[in-house]
Amino acid sequence: MTEALLSVHDLKVHFPIGKGLLTGAKGAVKAVDGISFDLKPGETLGIVGESGCGKSTLGRAILRLTKPTDGTVVWLGQDFFALDKASLRKARRELQIIFQDPLASLDPRMTVGAIIARPLKTFHPELTRTQIDARVKEAMAQVGLAPEMMRRYPHEFSGGQCQRIGIARAMILRPKLIVCDEPVSALDVSIQAQIINLLRKLQRELGLSLLFISHNLSVVRHISHRVMVLYLGKVMELAERDAFYANPMHPYSKALISAIPLPDPKAERARERVTLQGDLPSPLNPPKGCRFCSRCPMATDLCHSTEPPLSPRSDGRLVACHFV
């Protein structure tokens, strides 16, 4: 068993709402509500769920871009949340992020070369201009951008190319972990495939770990080693990729997989589908007991009163359900 690169333990992020002058907080949106997992070096963990499940907040809280309410994150044996400003800065070189909207995450007034060089200039002021240029060109080549394009501006690039710029910027410090927050959702299918292959290649060659946040289970299948399903801030299932897709156990995982239309009309017609009723409940007021009980086809009285613990099954996966 390899030592974990990242260990998240009982992480909580609550956003207080309705804080009046005299009344105090009226409640809190529990965006992330007690999530734990380990990530090994070179591993990709796919984090999936629908809007409001807390997947992006989780990614941001791990990087301390959002203030966590409770819990710990251990990064290479150090308590990441206890780091002082100087140590945090140092640690952050090894933790990078790629955002969903490729163009909005690039400064329109900076050249692409300057955007990619920025982290390097920030963390390695000792480097000369020539050295920085060489590293920028190397990073651009690595992500499939022609190094001659470094003097151009973001608006001159297509969506897929902008995402490559974002990846080059994240890669230039040679990080150990990249949080990918819906990195292909805004891209066309033909471009999405290019970016997925690129991330897979970088991971293979550089032994990166990825937290791959996505609502698209088909994309996640192609990139992840393990899959974690979130619903309203809690883990419903955490399993090895192949075991998960062959046999999703949690009723929510089953429903998610069955909801995705297959690009295959014959398979579509033959398929048995679990269609969930209703919409996601408000995260302000999640159901009591199991969070999924209001939409679960298997729910009983027990589910409405008692929250099922996330517990291991025979193949080692974790499932939070009373009945599977």
Add this chain to the structure above:
Amino acid sequence: MPSIRTNADVAARQAAAPILSARDLTVDFKLEHGVMRAVDGVGFDVRRGEVLGIVGESGSGKSQILMAAMGLTAINGRCSGSVTFEGQEILNASPEKLDKIRGSSMSMIFQDPMTSLNPYMRVVDQLTEVLVAHQGKSKAEAVDVAVEMLERVRIPDARRRILLYPHEFSGGMRQRVMIAMALLCKPALLFADEPTTALDVTVQAQILDLLNGLVHELNAAVVIVTHDLGVIARMCDRVIVLYGGRIMEEAAIDDLFENPRHPYSQGLMAATPRLDDNTAHDLRTIPGSPRALAGKMSGCPFAPRCDRRIERCTAETPALQRGAGGRAAACHLVTP
């Protein structure tokens, strides 16, 4: 439930007169630096009871086909060619003429329900407007019909909720309101532009089931525009694959997915990650990016990205060749 469509059904349907026919439809937009051709000589027919899918990536012109047919092309756009609805020309028709058809016999579901519903109007007023205008119903009668339609699209507690404003509904519920609005006058023809793209997958599944049931009940003709091959596979009888404003391939649903013939259709399918794909191989990609919308160009629009390109492809635009079984393809290298 998806309907089971036998070959006999399809044949019988093909014998009927089309409700919507487009011929050589072209949409140009005048921009500061010249003219951009978004749709370039597109032709197709749709019959009652048939669901036609138009699939393409951004900039393929797929939405502009619907906008042109609905008479909603932006002010800097110019449409030419012909679009007929039940034999009448509707392309560039006067607003008076279009208003008699739109909303009553032909309606549209848009992608984003929040921006297509009026935030200042209660749902009840938006829904009843069309009934009062087109069917001369009294307000009270119209409210009853609207409530019944909201119940049909499974909005719980419809009589109370109809009095709410759009922002008081969740995304999935808003899309149901849009569908209810589009189906209120029982249209013969329904356009749906990325009807579920803004929704979560579990809600998308509900909406697709709902749409499937309702359009078969109404025996309407439907044109769905989407980038999602899964939605096409679930919903459609026939598909048009669009690229750079032109039809690359047209085929019955099973034919296209089993045996795509155009290099672009093949590339699109191979590039789509599949949920039921067991292998951990790299996805096949299409090099380059979708065509940046530019002026008129010669040759096949897909040629710059096509790995089977020959010299003729960049010199001469391939015409859409029609073959057996309703298949058609526009490529110098393949026969439909």
